[in-house]
Structure formats: C-alpha cells, structure tokens
Amino acid sequence: MSGMLRRTGRLLAIVVIGLGLVPGALAQAHVEAVHTSSPAQHEVVTEVSEITIEFVDGIDTAAATFTLRSANGVDHPLAEPEFSQDETTVTLTPTGLEADGLPEGRYRAGYQVNFGDGHVSQGVIEFEVSRDGESKAEPWPADDPAPGRHDPERTDVSGQLPWLIGIGAVVVLAFAVVLVIQRKRAASK
Amino acid sequence: MNTTVLRPVLAILVAVVVAVTAGCSSNGPTLTISDPHVKAMPAGEMSAAFATLANTTGDDIDIIGARSEAAETVELHEMVMDGPAMTMSAVEKIVVPAGGTIVLEPGGLHIMLIGLSADLEPGDDIEITLVLSDGEEISFTAVVRDMPNAQESYHS
Amino acid sequence: MTESRSGSARVGRRGLLGVGIGLGGLAAGIGGTVAVDRVRTPDAPAALVDFHGRHQAGVETPIQAHARYLAHDLREGVDADAARRMLRLVTDDAARLCRAEPAITDQEPQLALTPCRLTVTVGFGPGWFSALGLTQKQPIGFQDLPPYEIDRLEERWSGGDLLLQICGDDPLVVAHAARHLSKTVRRFTTPRWVQQGFSTPMFGPDSPTPRNLMGQVDGTVNPSPGSDDFAEVVWAGSEAGWFAGGTMLVLRRIAMTMDTWDELDPHAQELAIGRTIATGAPLSGGGEHDEPDLTATDSSGLPLIPQFSHIARAASTGRGDRFLRRSYNYDEGITDGVVDQGLLFAAYQADLTRQYLPVQTRLAEQDLLNEWTVPIGSAVFAIPPGCAPDGQLGEGLL
Known part of the structure; x- marks a missing residue:
C-alpha cells in the first residue's frame, strides 16, 4: 500500500514539476512533499516552541535533515527530531528557548527528506513570530518560491x-x- | 644495487655465455630456436615438439637427428597429405636453408617424442638436443603446453 | 610469421631477455645459439602497454574501452607447484599478447596482432591461498567482504580463486586474449564466471572522466596515475613482503534499476548523487575536480550536498579510506523483461580492510543511490606485484 502511495507521490511530483513550467504553478513546485505544518506556510503566530511538519508520506527518518534559521541568518539548534509512528510527521524543537518560545521575527524551517525511495524532497516552511499577531515584516516575497537549494539553470x-x-x-x-x-x-x- | 639495474647486466652476461658456448662453429650464432614448446601428454604416450628455427648463416643447416631424456625415441617427422588423409612419416633430415627460417608446427614438420618417460605437465620443461650434420649439437629447453590441435601422436 | 613484424635487430634489453623466455629459462640454451627477434622499434605505437614492471598493468593504466573479468576455481589436486607452472604459462601468454603478438599455441594468431593497449592482470581470491596451503602468506588486510544488508548477491557473479582481468580498446583482441588464456588455465582450473564491461576509454590525465549508465561521471576523486598519492593509495608497500607492489581488488556487480531511476527529474538525481550530472561538479559549487564542501548550506541552512547523498557517504573521512575506482559498465540487454544494466564496480587499494571496508560500510548503511543500485555480485582478489621480463607472476608466493 505504501509502495503504491509512494509511486503516486512520485507521479505527483513529476506532474507538479512539469506544471512548474507554468508560471502560476511555480510556487507549488517545491512544497509537494508537505501535507500540513504548524506553523503553516507564511503563517503569523504569537508563540512557537516547536514546529511540526506532516509530510505526504512516510519519510526515511534515518536520512532526513532539518534546519531552523531566522531571517537574520542565525541557525537555531534543534533537538533530535521526533517522528510519529507512521513516520509521516516530524516535530522539531529548538533548544535553549525562553518560556515564550522563539523570539519575534521571521523563520525558515528547512527540510531535506526522502520517502524511502531515494528521491530527495527539500523546501522550507516560512513563518513569523509576532506577539500581537500582526506581521511586522514586509510581505513574503512572491518571487522566492524555493529557498531550498536548486540549480537555477534547471529547476x-x-x-x-x-x-x-x-x-x-x-x-x-x-x-x-x-x-x-x-x-x-x-x-x- | 637493486634488481632492476642488475637484470640487464645479467642478461648481457648470459648472452655472452650463450655466444661463447655456442662455440662449435666459430662464426657465432648459427641456429636460432624460438618459442620451443611440446605437447602435454601422459607417460608412455607420444608427444611432439615445435619451435621456430632460424638459420643466421650463409650455409644450409641440416638437422639429422634429435634426442631427449624425456622419451625413449626421438624422431624428426612431418605430416603430409596422402590422398585425402593426413599421415605422419619420419624424415631423414630437416633442412634449414641459409638465412632462412622454418617452423616446426602442428600439421607440418615436428620433433616426435615416442615413449614418454614421465608425464609431461603443462608448464614443465624438457630438454631436447638437435644433432646437425656436421656433428654439432644444439640443446634447448621446450615448455610443455596443452595443445588441443597437435594430434600428431594419435595418427601414428 | 611474426618475424616480419619485428623491428631492427638491435640487441636491446627486451630482445636479450626474450632469450630467457624463448628457451624456457636462463640456464637453457647452453650449446645452442640465439638471436634477437621482436625488438620494438623506437616509434612503436603507444597502443602497447608494457606487461612487465614492478606493478601489474591494468590498474594504473588509463581505462581502456573493453574489459573481461574471468574468475576460475582451482581444480582439486592442484598444488603450489602446479599453480606455479600455470602462472608461468599465463605470464608468457600475457606478455606476448600484450605486445600484440600471438601466444605460443595461439590458434587464432591473427586476432592478437592489433595493438590496442591490451593488459592482462592476474589476481588471487581467498580460495587460492587456502587451496594451496598458503594462508600464512595471504596479504595482511586481504579478506572476503562481510555480508551487507543491501546485498542481493548471486553465486554466478561472486567469488573465485583466480582472476584474469583482460582490458583493451579492441573488443575482438580482448575476446581472443580471454579465450586463449582460458585454455591455458583450463588444465588447472574450472571456469566460475565471466563478466564483460565497457567504458569510454581514457588515454591520459587529460581525458574526461568516463560516465556510467546513469550518466554520472565516475572516478572523479581517483588518485592521479603516476603520483605518490596513487602509489600510497593503491600499491602495497615494502612491509607487505612478497606482496609489495601488489594491490587488492574489490569487484562488485551493481545492477542499476534504470527504469525507476528514469522517474526522477534531473535535479532529484543530482541530489541523490551530490553532483551535477552535466559537469560532475559537486553541488557545493566549483568544477568537477573541486573538493565537495559537505558543510556548505543554502539560504535556509540546508546542506547543498545532502548528507545522505552518494558522495557525502562515500567521501573519505581523511583516515586513509580512499581507493582507486576503475569501473566498467555492463549491459546485458533485457533479462526477464527488465533492463539488465549496471556497473562492474572495481576498487583497487593497498589494503582493503583498512581502505575499502569503512566506505562500503557507510554506503551500505545509508546512501540515497542504494535505491537504484543493487549489488548482485561480489569478489575480492589479491593482485600480486608485476614481474620482470625474465620473471613470472606469483614470484615470492609460490
């Protein structure tokens, strides 16, 4: 069953990447691996002390890389990622936080995972921490769909x-x- | 002195020795024997030896006989077409023409070894001595080889 | 007649030493007379690779277009003396064939005549040492690989007591040499397996790194032939005793599941490998031969070269875990309805326990490429040092 799912996932990826040639679909081309996350993409939240990402399928937990970086380029150390039983969901906990979690500002949670099929999917969940819930930053840049690494000439x-x-x-x-x-x-x- | 330096020196020494002991004819080398080899066979059976013989002199060289400790009898043979069949017969001599080369090979001239005294195992050596018409004797060492095509011994 | 192909009758080292071979030993020829033949002319084609030397050819030799690996098992009753006799014949055959001359008893002598960088490399499997009662002399560090979880090994591509590795740029010459040498060892051995491969040939350091059937450059991180680095990585040192100047070969048949690999877009392929396909440059930037920077990250802090990509896992940790890659591609067409392609992965190192095993262990544990690569054959061989023109392979052992 999971094999079928994977195959479907792969197919989906190909379709999505194909659609990537259509300007409107560009922004989606790099987030197909994620089903939901908390915070959600581009969400403004008042407080965050952990980030949860639910992927579209079980990931290879032994071969996954996660990062958390604030807008000013500072990397936040993360505790060992915790995975759900079905390995679809990861919980990332920044270490050394104050009681109210991450300081205000913008963040990128990066993931580099594969679904046990060797196919690397990578991307970021961008969110903002604002105690009053009001965004204090510029609008999210529309032309920055994929801070994840990719070959600018190609993909x-x-x-x-x-x-x-x-x-x-x-x-x-x-x-x-x-x-x-x-x-x-x-x-x- | 390491061995890589030593080897060419050794080789030259050996060459000198060979030239000197070739000696019966004072003119130096007379008959060159290249790639001598002999068919692997069990003791008691027959085998055949092959080589390339080159005469470096201005005169014909007649080989009139051969002997070897590896066999009771050693003869000079050739394979000839006898009607539709290939048959083997002894020859009195093998002539290596002045400045020429002859090849002892399966299906042609060869040195027949009859009554092998021991198994001829591939990779072993046997010594064979050729007798020339002028009384000179030339010994050489032939390497034993598996030779699927050298069926001479079966046709005798 | 081969004589017609010989050059001037200059008395050179080769010619003189040829005497020893031709007469079956230096002691031979007493009372006989000897002349020189087959001296190579000064302008002899570069398409000949010297069989003789401190090391066997076919390892440091820039990769030729075609390869055949022939594994044999020793017949029952073959002892050290018989093995020595066999190697004597193999040595003589190989030396001649590599000079583009027919071997003695060559039944298709015309097929030997094309100079095509033919090399013949001989190796001994673990069974060679045990069958001949020579385990005491087995080189240190030489052992069978342990089983790996990723392995799907098939008997028909694995093991073997004796290896003949035959490489050259002309497939017909290679096939002929393989056939002739098979006949030479037939009395002493039984055939176990034959594997054939092909590569874009290299002719020197300026030749582009060949690619495998997945399109990747293969062998970028190799030590450069002729360098001290190469000698250190590949050739056993003086402490190895009789084995000094030898090397150890790990030969693995790696099936590539090309149809699922095809399902990846090029960028996903590159992430699995850690290099760009087009240039072979590491994803951390630079050119093919620039060191991959495994610590380089993108704007979100993700590694440019994924930690579980092939090159990240295969990368040397700086503790001597490097080796020479000299792999060939194979393509057997369609087997059981599936594309049957892959790699004859060939790694050469002075000590496989010290240099190879750590890398293989890492790759077996985790390597994104494992998804598309399946080891189906595995064999190890101790490649003894080379020999001088008056010597033979296996000297010092037998």
Whole structure:
C-alpha cells in the first residue's frame, strides 16, 4: 500500500514539476512533499516552541535533515527530531528557548527528506513570530518560491521567466507584423 | 644495487655465455630456436615438439637427428597429405636453408617424442638436443603446453 | 610469421631477455645459439602497454574501452607447484599478447596482432591461498567482504580463486586474449564466471572522466596515475613482503534499476548523487575536480550536498579510506523483461580492510543511490606485484 502511495507521490511530483513550467504553478513546485505544518506556510503566530511538519508520506527518518534559521541568518539548534509512528510527521524543537518560545521575527524551517525511495524532497516552511499577531515584516516575497537549494539553470524557471516572456512577446509581435504585411500585399494586388 | 639495474647486466652476461658456448662453429650464432614448446601428454604416450628455427648463416643447416631424456625415441617427422588423409612419416633430415627460417608446427614438420618417460605437465620443461650434420649439437629447453590441435601422436 | 613484424635487430634489453623466455629459462640454451627477434622499434605505437614492471598493468593504466573479468576455481589436486607452472604459462601468454603478438599455441594468431593497449592482470581470491596451503602468506588486510544488508548477491557473479582481468580498446583482441588464456588455465582450473564491461576509454590525465549508465561521471576523486598519492593509495608497500607492489581488488556487480531511476527529474538525481550530472561538479559549487564542501548550506541552512547523498557517504573521512575506482559498465540487454544494466564496480587499494571496508560500510548503511543500485555480485582478489621480463607472476608466493 505504501509502495503504491509512494509511486503516486512520485507521479505527483513529476506532474507538479512539469506544471512548474507554468508560471502560476511555480510556487507549488517545491512544497509537494508537505501535507500540513504548524506553523503553516507564511503563517503569523504569537508563540512557537516547536514546529511540526506532516509530510505526504512516510519519510526515511534515518536520512532526513532539518534546519531552523531566522531571517537574520542565525541557525537555531534543534533537538533530535521526533517522528510519529507512521513516520509521516516530524516535530522539531529548538533548544535553549525562553518560556515564550522563539523570539519575534521571521523563520525558515528547512527540510531535506526522502520517502524511502531515494528521491530527495527539500523546501522550507516560512513563518513569523509576532506577539500581537500582526506581521511586522514586509510581505513574503512572491518571487522566492524555493529557498531550498536548486540549480537555477534547471529547476528554477522563475529566473528565466522574463526571458521566456520576452521571447514569447517577440515571436507574437513578429507573427503580427508578418500578418499585417501579407494583408497589405494581398490588398494591393 | 637493486634488481632492476642488475637484470640487464645479467642478461648481457648470459648472452655472452650463450655466444661463447655456442662455440662449435666459430662464426657465432648459427641456429636460432624460438618459442620451443611440446605437447602435454601422459607417460608412455607420444608427444611432439615445435619451435621456430632460424638459420643466421650463409650455409644450409641440416638437422639429422634429435634426442631427449624425456622419451625413449626421438624422431624428426612431418605430416603430409596422402590422398585425402593426413599421415605422419619420419624424415631423414630437416633442412634449414641459409638465412632462412622454418617452423616446426602442428600439421607440418615436428620433433616426435615416442615413449614418454614421465608425464609431461603443462608448464614443465624438457630438454631436447638437435644433432646437425656436421656433428654439432644444439640443446634447448621446450615448455610443455596443452595443445588441443597437435594430434600428431594419435595418427601414428 | 611474426618475424616480419619485428623491428631492427638491435640487441636491446627486451630482445636479450626474450632469450630467457624463448628457451624456457636462463640456464637453457647452453650449446645452442640465439638471436634477437621482436625488438620494438623506437616509434612503436603507444597502443602497447608494457606487461612487465614492478606493478601489474591494468590498474594504473588509463581505462581502456573493453574489459573481461574471468574468475576460475582451482581444480582439486592442484598444488603450489602446479599453480606455479600455470602462472608461468599465463605470464608468457600475457606478455606476448600484450605486445600484440600471438601466444605460443595461439590458434587464432591473427586476432592478437592489433595493438590496442591490451593488459592482462592476474589476481588471487581467498580460495587460492587456502587451496594451496598458503594462508600464512595471504596479504595482511586481504579478506572476503562481510555480508551487507543491501546485498542481493548471486553465486554466478561472486567469488573465485583466480582472476584474469583482460582490458583493451579492441573488443575482438580482448575476446581472443580471454579465450586463449582460458585454455591455458583450463588444465588447472574450472571456469566460475565471466563478466564483460565497457567504458569510454581514457588515454591520459587529460581525458574526461568516463560516465556510467546513469550518466554520472565516475572516478572523479581517483588518485592521479603516476603520483605518490596513487602509489600510497593503491600499491602495497615494502612491509607487505612478497606482496609489495601488489594491490587488492574489490569487484562488485551493481545492477542499476534504470527504469525507476528514469522517474526522477534531473535535479532529484543530482541530489541523490551530490553532483551535477552535466559537469560532475559537486553541488557545493566549483568544477568537477573541486573538493565537495559537505558543510556548505543554502539560504535556509540546508546542506547543498545532502548528507545522505552518494558522495557525502562515500567521501573519505581523511583516515586513509580512499581507493582507486576503475569501473566498467555492463549491459546485458533485457533479462526477464527488465533492463539488465549496471556497473562492474572495481576498487583497487593497498589494503582493503583498512581502505575499502569503512566506505562500503557507510554506503551500505545509508546512501540515497542504494535505491537504484543493487549489488548482485561480489569478489575480492589479491593482485600480486608485476614481474620482470625474465620473471613470472606469483614470484615470492609460490
């Protein structure tokens, strides 16, 4: 059963990555591994002392890497990750916290996992801690879909988008010009 | 002195010794024997020896006989076509022409060993002595080899 | 006639030493006369690799296009003396074939004549030492690999008392050499298995690193041939006694499950490996030959090279756990409806216990690539040192 799930997951990944070529789907291309998390992606919370990530399938717990980094680039040490029985959910506990948990600010919880099939999925859960629940930072940058490592030439098409759009525009324009010229010729005959 | 330096020196020494002991003909080397080998066979059976013989002199060299401690009898043989069949017969001599080369090989000229005194095991050596018409004798060591194609001994 | 192929009759070292071989020993030839043949001309093609030397060829030799590994088991009753006789014949055959000359008793002599960097490398399995009563002389550190959980070993690709590794750039020449040598050892051994492989050949340090069938460059971290580093990693030192100048081979047949590997997008493949496919550069940046930086992280603190990627797990810990990779690809077409491709993974090291086992243990424990790579064969061989033109392989042991 889990094998089937995995296969489905893999298929899904391929589909999602395929969709990655469509600008609208870009943001989703890198989060397919996560079902839900707490805090949720881009959530503003008043207090956090642990982060829970539920993946879409059981992960290889022996080969998983998790990080927590604040917006100013400071890495927060994490206790040994705790996994649920079915290995779909991990709980990350930053160590050395005050009673009210993580200080205010923005954070990225990074994961690098595989579903026991060798296929590495990686990405981040971004969230903000604000005691009054009001975001105190800039809006989440829309053009930063995947702080996880990737080859900018290959999997992150976003950098090429302006070019793609530019080339597309040129092609459309050229086609239009040709059409116009042909019409004019036809009319003058 | 390490062995890699020693070896060429040794080799030259050996070469000198060979040249000197070749001695009956004062002109130096006369007959070159390359790649001598003999078919692996059990004791009591027959076998055959093969090699490439090169005559470095200006005169023909006649080999008129051969002997070896490895066999009761040693003869010079050749395989010839006798009608449709290949048969083996003894020859009186093997002539290595002046400046020429002959090959003793399966299906052709060879040295026949009859009545092996011991098993010829692959990788062993036997010594064979050729007798030339001028009385000179040339000994060489042949390596025993498995030779699936050298069936001479079965046709006698 | 082979004589027609010989060069000038200059009395060179090779020619003189050839006397010893031709007459079956230095003591031979007394009373006979000897001339020189088969002296290599100065402009002899570089496509010949010298069989003789302190080390056997076929290890430090830049990888040739084709390989055949032939494993044999000693026949019952074969003792040390018989083994010595066999090696004498193998040595003589190999030396001739590697000079692109027919072996004695060669029944297809024409197939030997193409210079194609032929090398013949001989090795001894653990069973060689035990069968011949030579366990006392078994090189230190030489042992069978322990079983690994990832192993799916098949008898038909594993073990063996005697190895003949035959490599060259012309498959016909390689096949011929394999066939002839098989006949030479037939009296002493029974065949156990044959494995064939191919590679993009390398001709020197400037040749690009060959790729395996998964598309990865394979052998990037190798010590460079001719260097002190290479000697230290690969060749047994003087403390090894008779084995000094030898090396130990671990040969593993690694099946690649290509159809599921294909399901990965290129980036996921790269994360499993830890290198970019296109250039072989580590994901931490730089070029192929730059050291992977296993501590490098991205903006969220995640390692650029996943901790469980192949290169992270295989990376040397700096405690001497390095070896030479000289692997060939294999492709047997379709077996039981499945693509039958993989790697003849060949690792050479002075001491496999010290250098190889730690890496294999790490990889067996955790390596993302294990998902697509299945060890189905495994064998180890002690590759004895090389020999001089008047010597033979196995000297000092037998």
